[in-house]
Amino acid sequence: MRLIALLLLAGFAAFAAPFAGGQEYPSRPVKIVVPNAPAGVSDIAARILGNRLSEFWRHPVLVENRAGAGGLIGSEYVARSAPDGYTLLMGAVGEFATSQHLYSKSPVDPLKDFTAIVIVSNVPMVFAASAGAPFNTIKEMIAYANARREGLAYGTAGIGSLSHLIAERFAFESRTKMVNVPYKGGGPAGVALAGGEVLVAPLAASSAIPYLKSGRVKMIAVTTARRVALAPDWPTVAESGVPGFEATNWTALAAPSGTPRDVIGRINADANRALAMADVRERLAAVTTEAIGSTPEEAAAKIRDESDRYGKLIRLIKVKRD
Secondary structure (H helix, E strand, O other): HHHHHHHHHHHHHHHHHHHHHHHHHOOOOOEEEEEOOOHHHHHHHHHHHHHHHHHHHHOOOOEEEEOHHHHHHHHHHHHHHOOOOOOOEEHHHHHHHHHHHOOOOOOOHHHHHHHEEEEEEEEEEEEEEEEOOOOOOHHHHHHHHHHOOOOOEEEEEOOOOOOHHHHHHHHHHOOOOEEEEEEEHHHHHHHHOOOOOEEEEEEEHHHHHHHHHHOOOOEEEEEEOOOOOOOOOOOHHHOOOOOOOOOOOOEEEOOOOOOOHHHHHHHHHHHHHHHHHHHHHHHHHOOOEEEEOOOOHHHHHHHHHHHHHHHHHHHOOOOOOO
């Protein structure tokens, strides 16, 4: 009987081990690495979500900014970290879908080096025009651009930036003649648009709103699939003449490849729990950001699809950051 009891106990322990491991996580502080400077979309998402996870786990969730090389420095740091759930990456479209295509020798392959955990947030982008632009809708903008031999100049945050890639994607899908005028960041691009240096620019909605309120720019369309709750009167690009167009700056939480499934499951469950809470959603909405949430499988599919889409675009327009 003693032997049978020991065997049953051993069997139960083996069965319960993965569950127990998941329950014990985390047993010490967790670090979320943001591969960009503070105050960006990934940093905001990491800090809002991290604060709530700290409360759930009763262990600190520390946010560490490791900016540089278009997000590759921070991404590589996490990819090479121990796959134990204690070093995570909060990245955006640049880290998960574009950087690996923009650099000939990227040290990181997001599809191989990370395990997706959850889609955290979504930041709408908009096409905004200077107040004096001779067009007010997407259809009018396309007609204006195609009527000019040189096309329509648009301002962006720089070559290979998300705003550049969104505009090129729009130009390709709508068959519009457009010419990139790169600036040193989204801030200067917004200033140039407000000052009339360029007639149109793709901007984060949060960046466009102050200029809209001042009357120096006007809204043309938002790039989300559906109208956004913060401004339901803004038409989408898709409904304005370019069916199926959608391009936003989403963020996702990921862990180094090989992180145990029970740990991924624990983080995912608690992240979704946090993102469903009213105060978390309100804090994100205050900075023009939508809380999302997903399964790990949905997050992985999103990263694969966006990487494929932007990879094809980058090869088509032959852009490199090397």
